Amino acid sequence: MKTTSLVACHECDLLHQQMDVPIGGVARCARCGSSLYRPKRDSLNRTFALTVSGIIFYVIANIYPFLGFRIGSQIRETTLATGIYELYLQQMSIIATLVFLTVIMVPAVNLLCLLYILIPLKAKRVPPHLAKVFRLYLLLKPWGMMEIFMLGILVAAIKLVKMATIIPGVALFAFMALIFVLAATSVTLDRHLIWDQIKWQ
Amino acid sequence: MTDQTNPSANAPMAATPVIKERRSISIVWLVPLVALVIGGWLAYKAVTEKGPVINVSFQSANGLEAGKTKVKFKDVEVGVVQDIEIYNDLSHVIVKIEMHKGARPYLTEKTSFWVVRARIAAGQVTGLGTLLGGAYIGIEPSTEGVFTEQYVGLEKPPIVTGQTEGRRFTLNAPRLGSLNPGSPIYFRQIQVGQVVDFKLDEEGNNVGVDIFIESPYHRFVRQNSRFWVASGLDLQLSANGLRVDTESIVSLMIGGIAFTTFSEEKQMPEAAERSQFKLYETLDQARDDRYTQKIEFYIEFADSVRGLSIGAPVEFRGFQIGTVTDLELKADFEKLAFSTMVRISIERQRLSLPEEMEEDQTKRFMRMVDGGLRAQLKTGNLLTGQLFVDFEYRQDTTAAVPGRYKDLLVLPSVPSTSQELMTDVSSFMKKLNRLPLEKIGHDLQSSIAGIDQLVNSTEMRKTVHSLERILAEVQAIATTSNTETLPAFNASLAEIQTLLRNMEGWVSADAPLYDDLRNTLEELAKAARSINELADMLERHPEALIQGKQSEARP
Numbered sequence: 001m002k003t004t005s006l007v008a009c010h011e012c013d014l015l016h017q018q019m020d021v022p023i024g025g026v027a028r029c030a031r032c033g034s035s036l037y038r039p040k041r042d043s044l045n046r047t048f049a050l051t052v053s054g055i056i057f058y059v060i061a062n063i064y065p066f067l068g069f070r071i072g073s074q075i076r077e078t079t080l081a082t083g084i085y086e087l088y089l090q091q092m093s094i095i096a097t098l099v100f101l102t103v104i105m106v107p108a109v110n111l112l113c114l115l116y117i118l119i120p121l122k123a124k125r126v127p128p129h130l131a132k133v134f135r136l137y138l139l140l141k142p143w144g145m146m147e148i149f150m151l152g153i154l155v156a157a158i159k160l161v162k163m164a165t166i167i168p169g170v171a172l173f174a175f176m177a178l179i180f181v182l183a184a185t186s187v188t189l190d191r192h193l194i195w196d197q198i199k200w201q
Numbered sequence: 202m203t204d205q206t207n208p209s210a211n212a213p214m215a216a217t218p219v220i221k222e223r224r225s226i227s228i229v230w231l232v233p234l235v236a237l238v239i240g241g242w243l244a245y246k247a248v249t250e251k252g253p254v255i256n257v258s259f260q261s262a263n264g265l266e267a268g269k270t271k272v273k274f275k276d277v278e279v280g281v282v283q284d285i286e287i288y289n290d291l292s293h294v295i296v297k298i299e300m301h302k303g304a305r306p307y308l309t310e311k312t313s314f315w316v317v318r319a320r321i322a323a324g325q326v327t328g329l330g331t332l333l334g335g336a337y338i339g340i341e342p343s344t345e346g347v348f349t350e351q352y353v354g355l356e357k358p359p360i361v362t363g364q365t366e367g368r369r370f371t372l373n374a375p376r377l378g379s380l381n382p383g384s385p386i387y388f389r390q391i392q393v394g395q396v397v398d399f400k401l402d403e404e405g406n407n408v409g410v411d412i413f414i415e416s417p418y419h420r421f422v423r424q425n426s427r428f429w430v431a432s433g434l435d436l437q438l439s440a441n442g443l444r445v446d447t448e449s450i451v452s453l454m455i456g457g458i459a460f461t462t463f464s465e466e467k468q469m470p471e472a473a474e475r476s477q478f479k480l481y482e483t484l485d486q487a488r489d490d491r492y493t494q495k496i497e498f499y500i501e502f503a504d505s506v507r508g509l510s511i512g513a514p515v516e517f518r519g520f521q522i523g524t525v526t527d528l529e530l531k532a533d534f535e536k537l538a539f540s541t542m543v544r545i546s547i548e549r550q551r552l553s554l555p556e557e558m559e560e561d562q563t564k565r566f567m568r569m570v571d572g573g574l575r576a577q578l579k580t581g582n583l584l585t586g587q588l589f590v591d592f593e594y595r596q597d598t599t600a601a602v603p604g605r606y607k608d609l610l611v612l613p614s615v616p617s618t619s620q621e622l623m624t625d626v627s628s629f630m631k632k633l634n635r636l637p638l639e640k641i642g643h644d645l646q647s648s649i650a651g652i653d654q655l656v657n658s659t660e661m662r663k664t665v666h667s668l669e670r671i672l673a674e675v676q677a678i679a680t681t682s683n684t685e686t687l688p689a690f691n692a693s694l695a696e697i698q699t700l701l702r703n704m705e706g707w708v709s710a711d712a713p714l715y716d717d718l719r720n721t722l723e724e725l726a727k728a729a730r731s732i733n734e735l736a737d738m739l740e741r742h743p744e745a746l747i748q749g750k751q752s753e754a755r756p
Binding site for chain 2: 042045046049050052059177181188
């Protein structure tokens, strides 16, 4: 049974009483008509499942070779990490740091945050510092730029095709899967469900 | 309280049902399941496909790069370098290689590794591909022996890998010459193999050259085959003149070995793997070694042997019957008598001499010496002054007793033709010296004084005058005849010119000329001898000039 709580409209800040909405329905602002919230089916389970697969894909993407270039009989394979290290060696440490943070660091932290939140919640317990962790997750989410990195890689690879044969590695596919899985987690995760867990005085 | 009853109270006591949430597994779990399956499969593949990791030590890691350098067999990747470390004592590097899974049975003690780099050696350019693709590690797999993880890499790529069929042999040579690993081996001028390696023997006296003859040519190596150095250009300046020999242009540049089985010898069975052979320096040496039965002698020469070299031919009536094997100076400082002892070896097979005991042999040669067999130094080549030893039966010799020197029979010799000539000329000069030149001069002087008187007489002057007149007349005749005689003279000159041209043709044909020259020299010697005799006789019987030669018998 839900305790009655209030919810403010995103757009016009009109306070509404939070009410149960049937699955598939949507609560709209009485004044401006923008959507207040829509309940998500099986949110916790789905998000958790996606997070777990995200972690598997993340590991694969970071271990296996990402791209291989073949010039003549010389094959050069890179993983995500060696690519960034290579950038660093080429005196582009700022770009290297940026790529490292947005492509490796942020997704990892996001996934770990989700795990930290979801595992206890599934066991009907509230993890300590839930609010801080969830806020960190929300803060970092926009900084995960794997899609942009992917686009950059595609453009570079297409330009290199004339010079070398490009061999896509296992990690490339895992990386693409990771992008979709991470996008899916943000869809399935019901924020209100998380915030509702937090008792406030 | 009774009427207003709670409707719920009216109902019979009922328990509230326990509502269970639907606990079916959401379809979304398929996603991590798929991820897990892919991840698990990849992990399984990584574990099962992980081949053995081996350590190979090299002198240097030149061109090798961890994580990049591949191990290739027949240009197929079979492993990759994981790590390169320097060994503790800094003497070499350890290359850690992760081999592919299936490689395990081929990694035994006999397996060898080497670094393939671009190499230009021994007429071949190899590994050009590595200029672009970087060096890689070559492997020669072997299934013999037990599995091991520690290897010592070869510094040079092996020239012949175990995959090539053929046979290995070892050639023993006193020196390496211009041979190198990779130097070709020819059989009837077809390249049939290569020099694989060479090493000094323990004492350092001999070079063992390992060679590899490819199948099917290895069948032609028989137990009595002979190998010789077909190195570059074989330039020989000997008593036989100048000779240039080469096996091929490639061997001209990098040297090589040729072998054959001489057809005169009977065919022996095929030589076994790793048989030992002698490597001869030249084809001639290889051929001469067919004559295995040799008889050795010494010849004592009183004159100089300058121009006689070891290996010079020993001939009998123009046929080579042996060679000079050694030269030494025999000195007797007491008597100040010096002579050169020339050691020769006569190849019995060349003379078709029967095999016999040494004593019989000695007797046979003593008989031959009694019959007038004498050795003589002769000039084989006028241009180079190379000498050879010539045997000839001579009638004009004094009896000689063959002596012994160092347990060998010493055969007698006669002075060389040039020596004979020199002695003859010098004795002639001596006789010339003894002529009473002073008296002759004195007589001549008085004769000249008489002539002087005669010339200065008035009759003589008159005669001179008349002569002058005659000469003037002759001159007149000559001027008139000039116009007629000169053309005739010119014609004669032209004829002489053609004659000279013809003669030029005779001169350039060398062989007969040398013969003629030698004949002439001999004739000259005879002439000198005759002069000698003449002078001798004149000395004893000067009256013979006037009276003619008288019979010796009369006192």
